[in-house]
Amino acid sequence: MITPAGIYLHIPFCATRCHYCNFATGGYDEQTAEHYVAALRREIESATGRWPEMTRQIETIYFGGGTPTTLRVDQLASLLEECRRHFEINAGVEITVEANPGSVNREYLTDLRGTGANRLSFGVQSFDDRELAMIGRSHQGIEARQAVEMARAAGFENISLDLIAGLPEQEMATWQRNLAGLFELAPEHLSVYLLELYRDAPLQHRIERGELQAIDDELTVAMYYELVDAAGRHGYDQYELSNWSRPGFESRHNLKYWTGAPYWAFGISAAGYSGSSRWSNTRNINHYLELIERGESPVADNSILSDDERQSEAIFLRLRLREGVDLREHQQRYGVDIAVRYQEELDRLHEAGLIELDESTLRISRAGKVLANEVFAAFI
Secondary structure (H helix, E strand, O other), X not given: OOOOEEEEEEEOEEOOOOOOOOOOOEEOOHHHHHHHHHHHHHHHHHHHHHOOOOXXXXXXXXXXXXXHHHOOHHHHHHHHHHHHHHOEEEEEEEEEEXXXXXXXXXXXXXXXXXXXXXXXXXXXXXXOHHHHHHOOOXXXXXXXXXHHHHHHHOOOOOEEEEEEEOOOOOOHHHHHHHHHHHHHHOOOEEEEEEOOOOOOOHHHHHHHOOOOOOOXXXXXXXHHHHHHXXXXXXXXXXXXXXXXXXXXXXXXXXHHHHHOOOEEEEOOOOEEEOOOXXXXXOOOHHHHHHHHHOOOOOEEEEEEOOHHHHHHHHHHHHHOEOOOEEHHHHHHHHOOOHHHHOHHHHHHHHHOOOEEEOOOEEEEOOOHHHHHHHHHHOOO
């Protein structure tokens, strides 16, 4: 049985660059955006020839960024039409568009819903205006609330909101107000990430100069548990380490990443997976445009995974999910008995209280969720 694939399209434009961001993004200008959309369409057109082993059956399409809603709706619609032209799009396809709350209005959202897009992911990050200014977000808390209201009025019935925990100088009281604002809007899905700063992030530089004070790990952990407990009280299931949903509203696209399903990828820095290999495109937009113009592949890296790499990857990706790793299924698929192969690692993690293990299932524990990278490292 063929597992339908997903499609990821990277839109690299932002009105402003957030002070924690390490994604391949840049400022928006109309001419570059026009060229980029045209290049994306050409990449989509040529992709099935470059990856003939990939299924063309598609059940999810995801516009990520960057801020996809910096593009006009007709530009996004043209990309969807190109996907429909070259792929077999399943009925009931999930089409997600990431959006900055300050980048949309009622008319835009109504037109976007008319393209077939049926899921919105708003990068709220915080409802506190001081925190939003500190991290370089271009919207205010009230605009996040207004954006959700406009999306509902436009007909969107599947909305996801993002928050970040562990911001510099963040207090538990502020975090609790952020959570209250989140649950008041009653999204179908929420993603909450612990702050991670790359070396050259402006926010990291401000901390190093003493302009901002990083909070300690204990407070960040306490914030995470506050979220876990509050989400449960409000009827959200934690189906993945950083993701919660009401029943039936899990991100079908993101589940492909964690379950080893195939997904196509288009645009700068976009990464795809065929089931046996991973590839990623160049991060440089000018190089990308030049390559597409010459009819060449924008792929900068392509790695064929060994059988052992695939089974190892399957363990730590499945550990992200609520269901964990089915030990029998893993052995049948990869020929590896996890309890035997990783006995020493499992004993260490179990003794530390970071995993739960029985005869059939390996799961990450409540304590392990805040030390997930340490757990994953045992299987790499």
